[in-house]
Amino acid sequence: MHYFTRLTRAEQTVAGSLATGFGRIQVCPPRFRLGRAFDLRLSRFAFGPTLTFYRTTAYFRSIRHPLAISAGFRSPETICPPWRLYDRVFIASHRTNSIIDRQCGTLDVAANWRRMQLMRSKRMRTTLKPTVLYTGILRPLTLGPFLYIAILLAPFSAWAALGDTAASVLTDQARMKGTLHSSDQQTYVVHEIQTPAGTKVREYVSPQGAVFAVAWEGQFQPDLHQLMGPYYQQAKDAAAQQVRHGHGPMLIQTDGLVVESAGSQRNIHGRAYIPQMLPKGVEAREIQ
Amino acid sequence: MSNLMRVFLRLLGLGAAVAAFWMMSACGSGNNTAVTGITVSCSPPALVSTQISSCNAIVTGTGSFDSTVTWATSFGSISSTGLFTAPTVTSATNATITATSTETNSIKGTATITIAPTTAAENAQPIVVDAGPTVNGSPVGYVNGAFVSINVCVPGTSSCQTIDHVLVDTGSEGLILLSGTGTAGGELTLSLPQANASDGNPLADCSVFEDGYTWGPVQTADIAIAGEKASSVPIHVLGQSGFAPAPSSCSSQTTGPEEDNISSLLANGILGVGLFQQDCGLACDPTVSPTPPAPNYFYYSCSGSSCNPIQVPVAQQVSNPVIFFPTDNNGVQIQLPAIADAGASDVSGTLIFGIGTQTNNTLGSATVYNTTDTGTITTTFNGGSYPGSFIDSGSNGTFFLNTSLTGIPQCSGNISAFYCPSSEQFLTATNQGTNGSSNSVTFAINNANTLFNNNGGTFTAFDNLGGPSSLSPGGSNVFDWGLTFFFGKNVYTGIETAPGAGNSYFAY
Numbered sequence: 001m002h003y004f005t006r007l008t009r010a011e012q013t014v015a016g017s018l019a020t021g022f023g024r025i026q027v028c029p030p031r032f033r034l035g036r037a038f039d040l041r042l043s044r045f046a047f048g049p050t051l052t053f054y055r056t057t058a059y060f061r062s063i064r065h066p067l068a069i070s071a072g073f074r075s076p077e078t079i080c081p082p083w084r085l086y087d088r089v090f091i092a093s094h095r096t097n098s099i100i101d102r103q104c105g106t107l108d109v110a111a112n113w114r115r116m117q118l119m120r121s122k123r124m125r126t127t128l129k130p131t132v133l134y135t136g137i138l139r140p141l142t143l144g145p146f147l148y149i150a151i152l153l154a155p156f157s158a159w160a161a162l163g164d165t166a167a168s169v170l171t172d173q174a175r176m177k178g179t180l181h182s183s184d185q186q187t188y189v190v191h192e193i194q195t196p197a198g199t200k201v202r203e204y205v206s207p208q209g210a211v212f213a214v215a216w217e218g219q220f221q222p223d224l225h226q227l228m229g230p231y232y233q234q235a236k237d238a239a240a241q242q243v244r245h246g247h248g249p250m251l252i253q254t255d256g257l258v259v260e261s262a263g264s265q266r267n268i269h270g271r272a273y274i275p276q277m278l279p280k281g282v283e284a285r286e287i288q
Numbered sequence: 289m290s291n292l293m294r295v296f297l298r299l300l301g302l303g304a305a306v307a308a309f310w311m312m313s314a315c316g317s318g319n320n321t322a323v324t325g326i327t328v329s330c331s332p333p334a335l336v337s338t339q340i341s342s343c344n345a346i347v348t349g350t351g352s353f354d355s356t357v358t359w360a361t362s363f364g365s366i367s368s369t370g371l372f373t374a375p376t377v378t379s380a381t382n383a384t385i386t387a388t389s390t391e392t393n394s395i396k397g398t399a400t401i402t403i404a405p406t407t408a409a410e411n412a413q414p415i416v417v418d419a420g421p422t423v424n425g426s427p428v429g430y431v432n433g434a435f436v437s438i439n440v441c442v443p444g445t446s447s448c449q450t451i452d453h454v455l456v457d458t459g460s461e462g463l464i465l466l467s468g469t470g471t472a473g474g475e476l477t478l479s480l481p482q483a484n485a486s487d488g489n490p491l492a493d494c495s496v497f498e499d500g501y502t503w504g505p506v507q508t509a510d511i512a513i514a515g516e517k518a519s520s521v522p523i524h525v526l527g528q529s530g531f532a533p534a535p536s537s538c539s540s541q542t543t544g545p546e547e548d549n550i551s552s553l554l555a556n557g558i559l560g561v562g563l564f565q566q567d568c569g570l571a572c573d574p575t576v577s578p579t580p581p582a583p584n585y586f587y588y589s590c591s592g593s594s595c596n597p598i599q600v601p602v603a604q605q606v607s608n609p610v611i612f613f614p615t616d617n618n619g620v621q622i623q624l625p626a627i628a629d630a631g632a633s634d635v636s637g638t639l640i641f642g643i644g645t646q647t648n649n650t651l652g653s654a655t656v657y658n659t660t661d662t663g664t665i666t667t668t669f670n671g672g673s674y675p676g677s678f679i680d681s682g683s684n685g686t687f688f689l690n691t692s693l694t695g696i697p698q699c700s701g702n703i704s705a706f707y708c709p710s711s712e713q714f715l716t717a718t719n720q721g722t723n724g725s726s727n728s729v730t731f732a733i734n735n736a737n738t739l740f741n742n743n744g745g746t747f748t749a750f751d752n753l754g755g756p757s758s759l760s761p762g763g764s765n766v767f768d769w770g771l772t773f774f775f776g777k778n779v780y781t782g783i784e785t786a787p788g789a790g791n792s793y794f795a796y
Contacts, residue, residue, distance in 0.1 A: 197571055197581035217676075219571055219662060220584030221496050225540030235543035239500075243702040245431040246554060246684030247455075249757045249764060250499040250544050251705065259543055261498045262687065262757040262764035264459040264678045265560075265567065267662040268498055269764040272543075285762035 161203060161211050162228045162272055187279045188212070195220070201227065204287055206279045213273035213287040219266045228259075228272050235259045235272065258284070321351025323389045326397030330385055334402040335374050341401050343370035345387035354391035361385050364403070374403040408646050410515025411616045413437075415624070415637035417749040417771070421453035421556050423473060428554045431740070432684035432749060432771040434622065436559060436639055439512040440465070442480060443520045448512075449478045453556045456622065456639055457682030458781040458794075459663075460495070460560035462567040462606035463511060463523040464502055466553055472527025473550030474557070480507035483522055485589035485598045486574070492588040492595055493524045493606050494534065495567055500544030500552065502526050503534035506587075511609045513559075516641050518612030522604055524567070526553065532590040537583065537597065558682065559609070561620045561639075563663045563781060563792035566605040570788045574599035602787045610783060616642025619782040621649050622681055626776030629712070629732075631739055631747030635775075643780050643795075654780060654795040657721030661790045667767035669717040670694075676766040677719070679779065679794045683770030686731055686754035688717075692761050699736050699755075706736030706755040717767065721793065731772070751775040 193201045199218030206212050214227050225232045238252045238259075249262035261270035271287050278284070330343040343366065347355040359366045363383035364375040372385060381403045389395040413436050420430030434456040440463075441448035451465060452475070466474025483506040485491040491506040504526040511518040527548040534546055547553040560567065568586045570576045580586070580597035587605070588595040611617050624637035642649045657665050660675075667677035672693065685706060691698050699708035712734040720726040732752035739750050751772050758764045773779070780795035 195581065195584055196577070197584040199584055218584075220581075220586070221541040223537065223540045223583040224543055225536065226583075228543070232540070232543060236545075239544050242705070244499075244552075244554065245429060245703075245705070246433055247497070247499055248683045248685060248705060248755065248770065249687050249768065251756065251759050252543065253759055258759055260758045260763045261542065261544065262766055262768060263498050263676065264663055264680055264768075265461065265495065265497065265562065266564065266569075267664050267676060267678070268496070269676060269766065271758075271763055283762075284760040288762040288765070 161226065162214050162231050163274055163277065164211055164229055187282050195222065202287075203227075204273070206277065210277060212277035212279070213271065215269075215271035215287055217263075217267075217269045219268075221261075221268055221270065224270075224272075231257050231259075231272065231274070321349065321353045323347060323349040323353045323355075323392045323395050325349075326357060326387050326389060326395055328385060328387045328397040328399040330372060330399045330401050333400070334404065336404045337374050337376040337406045339374050341372040341374070343372055343385050343387070343399060345370065345397055347389065354389070356390040357387040357397075358390060359385070359387055372401060374401070377403050377405050380404050409613075409615055409641075411641040411646055412648060413514040413639045413641075415456060415622070415639050417624070417635040417637065418633070419748045420554055421475075421550060423550050428550065430554050430684070430748065432753060433555065434624070434637065434639075434681050434771055434774070435555065436513065438463075438557075438559065440476070440478060440480070440523075441510040441512070442478060443508055443510050447478065448510075449476065451475045451556050455555040455558045455682055457558050457560050457680070458562050458620070458622070458779075459678065459680030459682045460497070460558065460567065461562045461564045461608040462495075462560045463509075463521065463557065463609050464495075464526060464553075464560065464606075465523060465557040466526050466548075466550060466555070467504075467528040470527060470529025472529070472548060474527060474553075476525065476557075478509075480509050480523075480525070482507055483604065485587070485600065487589050487598065489589040489591045490531075491598075491600065491604075492532065492590050493567070494538035494541070494586055494588060495524065495606075496538075496541045497544070497547075500547045501534070501539060501542050502547050502553075503538055504528055504548070505531050505590075506604075506606055511612070513609070513639075514641065516613045516616060518609045521609050521612050522606050523609075524606045532593040532595050535588065535595045537585050538588070538595075541583075541585075561608060561610050561781060562783075563659055563794075564608065564784055565611050565787050566602050566607050568600075568605055569602060572600055572605060573602050573787070575601070608783060610641060613641060616645045616649070617783075618645065618785075619643040619780055621778055621780045622774050623778050624771075624774045624776070627749055627751055629734070629752065630742045631750045633743075633746055633748050635749040637774075643782055651780065651795055652778075654778065655725050655727055656723065656780075656782070656793050656795040657719060657725055658723040658791070658793045660722055661788070663792065664766075665722075665794065666720045667717050667769075668720070669715070669767070672765070674765050674767055676764075677769070678766070679769040679773060679781075679796075681771050681774055681779075683768045684753070684772075685750075685770045686733065686772045687757045687766075687768040687770060688754065689765060689767075690756040690758045690760055690763065693765070694756075696733060696754075703736050703740065706753060707733050708735045708737050709733060710735070712752060719769075723793075729769075729773075749775070 189205045191203045197220050199216060199220045199222055201222045202215045203211050204213040216222050228235060234257055235252050238254045239250060252259040256274055256276055258275060259272040261268060263269050273287050325348045327346045328343060330341045332341055335341055345357045347357060359368060359370050361372060361383050363381060364373060366372045366385060383401045383403060385399045385401060387397045415434045415436055417434055419427035420433055421428055435453045436456055437450055437452045438454050439448055439450050465476040466472050468475045468477040483491045492504060493506050495502045504524060505528055506522050507525050508520050509523050511521050539546060545552050572586045580599055585597040587598055587600045589598040610620060621640040621643060624635060627635055640649045644650050659665055664676050664678050666673060666675045696707045696709045696713055698704055699706045712732055714732050716728050716730050718726055718728045733754040734752040736753055739753055753772055757766050757768055777796050782793040784792040
């Protein structure tokens with residue numbers, strides 16, 4: 001039984017090379033019961049050596065209603081199957097079990113995989129053969145010219161994370177050459193990127209798919225310009241205004257932005273968040 | 289060696305004289321030979337431990353006597369040729385040197401050598417906690433800054449310069465000096481040799497601190513502080529005119545400013561005498577990571593104004609100068625007196641090099657708190673446990689938690705970095721090291737606005753100045769025990785014995 005009457009194409013949005021491409025599926029279910037699980041199955045295209053599949057994430061953005069897709073994201077792995085379950089995608093909403101009529105959303109994946117299937121499974125841990133909902137090939141852009149340009153430029157001008165969409169988490173991860181672990185905190189999703197030098201960066205994504213906070217710790221600080229996007233300059237300007245009587249932590253509180261940095265030379269902690277963007281019920285204490 | 293040669297020549301000369309005497313007497317009155325006396329002299333007659341004195345015996349006699357002697361000493365050791373080596377002594381000690389005739393054992397000559405204890409390196413340098421270096425005729429207005437003067441020289445030369453108001457910082461490693469050229473406003477005008485990266489280009493350093501970053505060339509200097517000397521130490525120079533500007537991959541590691549002038553650094557330099565041997569350590573060493581770990585860049589190779597990240601062996605990294613001292617090189621002690629609750633001006637203290645190496649730097653009853661490999665201890669307060677805490681003479685207050693967790697309101701306006709309680713708060717926390725040692729610390733927080741206006745606003749030292757380390761729970765929940773913690777204590781910072789050894793500690 002097909003729940004999706006109109007599954008559109010998957011499109012590679014060319015973030016860097018083919019081996020680190022993005023894919024985007026648009027899904028428009030006619031009658032879509034929330035709280036059900038879908039499997040994302042991916043396959044390597046039939047050429048090249050075994051590729052390391054080293055990141056993925058999935059977001060479902062509804063046009064009218066906030067929806068969140070959470071998934072048990074996998075850490076880097078090297079596999080070469082014909083088809084393999086990559087992620088089990090769970091679509092949820094604050095309005096559990098409510099029925100949403102004909103929502104369209106997008107599912108972003110980033111992989112060096114070239115073929116993908118989105119499948120419906122009856123239960124989260126079903127062993128039943130799932131229904132194939134969609135099979136497609138991640139391929140070069142067929143998006144509109146405007147979007148094409150925007151996305152093509154993205155990897156090069158992607159000073160984007162804080163305040164930006166969840167997709168920027170992937171950009172950050174790619175630039176940091178880090179490993180990504182994600183966890184679902186009910187009201188938001190935390191993506192933790194660890195750089196080769198051990199710095200941990202956590203990005204907090206709201207159900208609306210926006211990065212509302214970032215936090216970091218380690219001997220090295222991450223590239224805050226990248227991580228804070230347009231808010232970086234705002235923080236820098238505010239820091240420059242501060243009157244100083246010596247050296248100590250740096251705390252910035254301006255309209256719409258909080259930035260903190262404290263620690264000794266090999267152990268610096270910091271975080272930045274946009275208070276207005278904190279999801280309902282989420283307190284700043286959860287950002288750490 | 290030269291002493292040995294001298295003795296040899298003297299003995300040779302003596303031998304020639306004796307031979308001439310023997311030949312003359314052989315031509316004269318037959319075989320009646322006898323040693324009649326021995327006179328011993330040692331040069332120098334007074335020396336300190338481990339030095340060498342050369343002793344000479346003049347043997348007189350009649351006939352064809354044997355002029356050889358055997359050497360003995362009452363203390364220390366003497367060679368068969370009369371070279372005396374002074375042993376290590378703790379107080380002045382005399383050694384009696386005896387030369388005994390080989391031919392007639394009863395005939396001896398003696399001399400006395402006085403051995404003094406080695407003069408210990410002067411390991412104490414005065415600290416002053418004042419308003420900082422002067423800019424345009426008035427001090428920068430530093431509060432709780434521990435400053436020392438140091439002497440830097442072009443390596444191996446007497447081309448030197450004294451630099452005052454260098455901030456003593458147990459929270460970082462390496463000497464940072466602000467250039468006196470261009471607009472930086474520092475004091476360093478000495479032209480120090482530039483260090484090069486492995487690709488032959490000038491090496492630069494990008495150090496990120498909690499409140500900003502420092503950028504500039506790595507140069508080499510001889511450093512003298514108190515009686516201690518460190519030779520050819522890689523140091524970090526800031527604000528040098530004509531040097532490449534900081535690349536964005538350096539500056540974007542913080543939202544804080546580049547601290548490349550006197551108004552932002554608020555000191556002529558920073559003397560990083562913290563827990564580690566180098567400012568970066570193994571993370572920047574090519575044997576650990578052959579390429580710079582993007583995006584966490586620290587060292588750069590600069591060709592013209594273009595700088596690219598590069599790895600640097602620990603031996604060539606900007607280093608804690610203390611590890612370069614021949615002795616007293618395992619840590620530092622900071623002594624600051626207790627001060628009045630209202631504050632004090634121009635407080636004098638002492639920076640002492642070495643721990644347990646001299647009589648003035650023994651640990652005594654101090655408790656040792658081993659740190660994690662990132663230099664932290666755990667502080668517990670009001671039921672909360674805060675790993676990531678540290679003791680840092682370079683922070684100018686006790687910075688901890690935030691208003692929600694402490695109930696202490698933050699100040700507003702220009703002093704929002706501090707707490708402003710309505711009355712002085714007396715608090716207790718517990719510090720714990722990784723070795724399990726754990727003790728409570730009592731500390732006070734008073735209203736910064738009040739403190740800064742005490743005595744007409746002239747005080748420069750407060751033991752009860754504090755502020756938040758975050759703006760709300762969840763942020764940097766640490767205790768940064770700044771200079772406030774040091775008043776009325778002897779605080780020791782023990783340096784790791786090798787890069788990454790993981791055996792650094794605080795003690796107090």
